[in-house]
Amino acid sequence: MTNILNWPDYKVIQVPELEHDHQVHAEVSKPPTHCPHCNHSEIVGFGRRDEVVMDTPAHGKRAGIMLNRRRYRCQSCRRTFLEPVPHKDDKRQMTNRLIQYIERESLRRVDRKEPPRLERQVIKRNQRPRRCPIQQQT
Numbered sequence: 581m582t583n584i585l586n587w588p589d590y591k592v593i594q595v596p597e598l599e600h601d602h603q604v605h606a607e608v609s610k611p612p613t614h615c616p617h618c619n620h621s622e623i624v625g626f627g628r629r630d631e632v633v634m635d636t637p638a639h640g641k642r643a644g645i646m647l648n649r650r651r652y653r654c655q656s657c658r659r660t661f662l663e664p665v666p667h668k669d670d671k672r673q674m675t676n677r678l679i680q681y682i683e684r685e686s687l688r689r690v691d692r693k694e695p696p697r698l699e700r701q702v703i704k705r706n707q708r709p710r711r712c713p714i715q716q717q718t
């Protein structure tokens with residue numbers, strides 16, 4: 581079964597109707613089964629935190645996954661850890677498909693030395709919503 585994100589490993593909680601943004605409130609559907617530090621299987625919930633993971637823009641609106649991420653504590657080594665987030669870049673608060681999208685779009689722009697005027701205008705117009713607030717690189 582899939583959802584608005586097309587990912588069964590996310591559980592979509594709510595999709596609010598917003599004028600300027602696409603927001604999907606979600607959580608990871610499958611909890612982790614063992615501690616990433618010591619591999620022990622006895623882990624208990626240790627709170628949650630809200631994170632924003634930027635996703636590919638849809639219908640000209642920037643899109644973000646409002647993720648309610650769980651924290652766990654290992655009963656063996658007592659260390660805490662956040663649940664892994666599928667489809668997310670390791671370093672950035674972005675989905676892998678957003679990174680691929682940005683790479684593809686920037687390649688497309690470099691490829692074309694002299695875009696026709698109309699296309700150039702369209703590209704210019706699209707640049708604003710495509711930029712996302714968390715993105716650090718250009």
Ligand SMILES: [Zn+2]
Nearest residue numbers: 615618654657
């Ligand atoms: Zn542990």
